[in-house]
Amino acid sequence: MTTRVRTLAIGGLAVGAALIALLGVLPSADNVSVLRQTISQYGITDNSWIFNLxxxxxxxxxxxxxxxxxxxxxxxxxxxxLGSLWTVGLLVIVAFPKTNWAVQSAGSFGGTLHRIASVVAFVALPLAVLSAAGAAFPDAPGRRLLTRALAWASLGWFVAILAAVPVGAVVGGDWWDLIPLGLMERGLAFTEVLALVALAAPVVQANAVTVRT
Known part of the structure; x- marks a missing residue:
């Protein structure tokens, strides 16, 4: 039963990720730059229902x-x-859309919650995968290595984004303009989903072959 649940869950992750990717090409009255703007920008467009779903x-x-x-x-x-923090963080992201800087000159309480939830979620999931990989795959070193590699790659994306903050303070200007923030955040999000899928997918055991002489 749990294997069936995980299969359905992986399907939900795949559909959710596909919808996010689809938002990048769907027509909208509010243009969102995949290169520069974060995924949450879709939550304040006319396609917000697709983002929320x-x-x-x-x-x-x-x-x-x-x-x-x-x-x-x-x-x-x-x-x-840690995995629960990821899940709750996603729910907060939906409940409290990001600040719409096009119509607001100052941040809002909901926008601040959205930003905090995003950071918590993006950090919590790879840490959860790293701490679970050993127990999940005690007899499957290849899967354990793959799962951990995806988790470390997720943290790598996050660190690369975070590194732009002090660089911006040194060179001047807005740190988010120094990097392709939208593209990097999408890379982070999709890598994290892949890490979770790698953790959840059943391990395929090779069948023993008996040779008769």
Missing amino acids: AVLLVAAGSAAIIASLRAERRLPTAATV
């Missing part, structure tokens, strides 16, 4: 994966807590 699908799929792995005793407590 996509994030909710990822949140639901994530929650199902966490619950099923925990039920199989393949998810340590620390990973469960």
Whole structure:
């Protein structure tokens, strides 16, 4: 049963990720730059319902994966807590859209919550995957390595984005203009979804072959 739940959950993650990718090419009255603007920008456009649906699908799929792995005793407590922070962070992102700087000159309470939830979610998931990989794949070193590599790659994206902040302070100007923020955040988000899929996908065991003489 838990394997079936995880399969459905992975499907939800895939559909959610596909919808986010689709938003990059769908016509909209509000143009969003895939290169420069974050994914959350879709949440304040006329396609916001697609963005919200996509994030909710990822949140639901994530929650199902966490619950099923925990039920199989393949998810340590620390990973469960971190994975839950990822899921709750996604829900907060939907509930509180980012600040629309085109119509607001100052940040809002909801926009601040959105920003904090985004950071918490993006950090919590790869840490959850890293802490769970050993328990999830004790007899599958290849899968364990792949899962950890994707988690480290996710953290790498985040560190690369974060590194632009002090650089901006040194060279002057807005740090988000120094990097292709939108593209990098999309790389971060999709890598994190891949890391979660790698953690959740069942391990295929090779069947033993008996040779008769």
